[in-house]
Amino acid sequence: MAKAVNENCVFSVLTEKDLDSCVAFVHEYYTFSEPFRVIVDQYLDECPQIDTERIKKKLTDEASIGVFDKNGLLIATGFGGINDKFQSSLCCKCQTPAKDSSRYLSIINGMISFLEDGLLDELQTNKFLMIAILVVHPSHRRMGLASKVVGKLEERAHDLGIGCVVVNASSAYSQKLFEKLGYKKLRQLMYADFFDEKLQCKPFIKPNPPHDSAVLYFKFINCS
């Protein structure tokens, strides 16, 4: 996709050369109260490469969008992984033995399984683009930038011949955003109610608005 200039910003497909700036941006601006993110942070102590690995994996698909300001600084990201479930994107290959965080990961994996298991069958598709880590720099929020990034991700999916876009939206703000863009709710997990049958436990996440549920959304788009 050619670079498109939108007022003072440039939207472009992110590639592996953007890895370091993406990792720095995500560390700095992805909200630390975001429940799923908290798990990654717990894990970072034991496995410092986890962000780098999961972002690198997505960049290889060349289906992620970055927005750069006029000085070339990253001000927004939306990562797209082809058939990339959130669960698999949490796995790191650095082989650091997991300690405390392995329990957190088991719990989060239970929640993700609840949301995502059987996804392909339910949507009757064999290919989807999973949107993740949609982040806008705090001084550029509420200007429609995240919505434009999602639009560009849909265009990218279309160009890659993918007809279905999926997202796990874990804040009431992003849930509103995706609903406005025509996304349909597939499953919802309320943190206050969820009980993991396999682990026989409730998640440790305390509902903290706007983070009180995770919703898996999908949208079918026309593809070539």
Ligand SMILES: CC(C)(COP(=O)(O)OP(=O)(O)OC[C@H]1O[C@@H](n2cnc3c(N)ncnc32)[C@H](O)[C@@H]1OP(=O)(O)O)[C@@H](O)C(=O)NCCC(=O)NCCS
């Ligand atoms: C969520 C986030 C990506 C939204 O980015 P943004 O560029 O401000 O979003 P947009 O301007 O495109 O907003 C589109 C709509 O989403 C909803 N929305 C977005 N932010 C909101 C907020 N803080 N409060 C209430 N509604 C909000 C609104 O309905 C908004 O439309 P409106 O401005 O016409 O009312 C941004 O706040 C962010 O980076 N948050 C931290 C990371 C995060 O939580 N990401 C989502 C994880 S799934």
